[in-house]
Amino acid sequence: MSPNPEAVLSVRDLSVSFRTDARTVHAVDHVSFDLAAGEVLAVVGESGCGKSVTSMAVMGLLPPTAHITGSIRLGTRELAGGDDKAYGKIRGKDIAMIFQEPMTSLNPVLTIGRQIGEVLRRHQGLSKKEARARAVELLDLVGIPAPAQRVDEYPHQLSGGMRQRVMIAIAVACDPAVLIADEPTTALDVTVQAGILEVLQSLRERLGTAIVLITHDLGVVADIADRVLVMYAGRPVEQAPVDELFATPRHPYTRGLLSAVLRPGASAASDGGGKRRLPEIPGLVPSLDSQPDACTFAPRCDRADERCTTARPGFKSVTDDAGAGAPHLAACWHPNTLQEAAQ
Template sequence: MTATQKPAEPVLSVRDLTVDFHGPDSVVHAVDGVSYDLHPGEVLAVVGESGCGKSVTSMAVMGLLPPTARIGGSVTLDGQELVGASERTWRSLRGRRLSMIFQEPMTSLNPVLTVGRQITEVLIHHQKLSKKDARARAIELLDLVGIPAPAERVDEYPHQLSGGMRQRVMIAIAVACDPAVLIADEPTTALDVTVQAGILDVLKSLRDRLGTAIVLITHDLGVVAETADRVLVMYAGRPVEQAPAEELFAHPSHPYTRGLLGAVLRPGSRTAEGRARLNEIPGLVPDLRKQPDACSFAPRCTFAQDDCRGGRPELRTLSGAHRIACHHPAGSAEPELMPVSASTSEEVSR
């Protein structure tokens, strides 16, 4: 980019997103104040423990939450506000400009329809292709995501495919209409290391070919290190740290982020008996029905002080694009953490 060029406008902007689930006796504050911009061709990784709000945030962006959810804030796609949009608007956008790869392909794919039928439905609905042209395009998409013999696989059912193949079919459906934004919710969960690498290569290839912006939801910090441009760390529904991926791994500043990185198994970190040894974050995830006006991580944090329990820290800039929600960032000394890579997952699986 030259000095006279302006940076590309974000294709997706999320501002102060909140999601509350209203039950008969209580309200669950699942997402509280999430904001980010996503630019064309960029990969944003959203990380955190189970229950921290990663998937709920993305389901809110997709307009797929149940009626019990109350959504606040703003979500704009190409400048179009989506919070409060009509179902007709959502039907015109989902699968065309905004797509999602769901966590479990075996339950997300329809078991009684061929994979080709499930791909062509998207093409016929959004691009008005004939059945013949849609089938030809489906075969092209299966080839694009690395499925061998696509002309034969197009007529097979999900149960006839391996887990990795089913995940690739999910990707083919999601990118059928060249979406501007692709949300990938745990796309490599329960896959072995070799298949995982193949799925990540497919996503990176699609980003490079189509300029698709990707939101990658994952627990796997090795996947983040290999794939992401920027990282958003969430805890108890709140954003606690945002930074470029290299900056986050080199200088993790929130105690929770450091805890996540410290809990990754390192080559050679085994007990005398040969068992894997992991560091853990002490304590439990808080009850989301009782979000305090304080730091949610304070009860588990070794750096917590009185002000952490008396006021919620807002995101503030540490340097450049590195932002943190913490009254007392982890000490000035660099953490003893080695760079995380995909080999971490392989070490854990042994």
């Protein structure tokens, strides 16, 4: 499958492995997706499924022990195989990232204004005074009150939600075409989460920024995403528009994830002792030491047969639309029918 010329970010057959003296871990295995301008693509799955490694590979932030194959195109530029110097020219300017934990990502001994101004001075050549003035504007843009005061404060003087907004301000300082948000609402209370999502939505609408949202929170996905890519054990297993995925999940793993989400008015299964519990996916996530030429979800799937354990399913359309550009794709030999998915 060739890159989409209309996509601002096009990833094709991205694979990432980490070699050590004892073993090789296959963290990402042939992931492909396109991202259009102003679109939000949510990447979801259990911990260890390769979401963050995929985003770090796109940003060129993986350690030297990582072996990367495949294509990563930002517009017309090929990023895969680029060195730190090449990435340094675009990172923060054309593509930026919001990291999971702002307290460890922000420098504790530098003021907020200086940290925001650094990217502005590097990529836009602003003077110190101009960068500070722009930093105040950015803090106001992301909803931080009294920005002219906060610009001279340090990270420890801000709440967790405000630090996360500072990270967003740094990421969007140069109006990047692509913004990668890695668990931007983790460890934040519900009210603050809503505020962060509102900021991301506003940035998408005002600046036309395309967003890759890495998360395990399906409630967040429902609120903000246009499309969803579901990953399992380093592989893509399903991709669809968000409404279609929630209404008719075709891969058994996706259906299991959605079934485990508590919904208002939904009843959980009884454990036999009078208590109610959510459905769960049996078994454990497989080791990533080796990627079998088979379905990695087969050991946990009640639909698996001999074919599932001996041959790898292709990532293909489960609708009448043909080809890899179809809106609903799944990697499954026995996907749920529309009737089963809607139940």
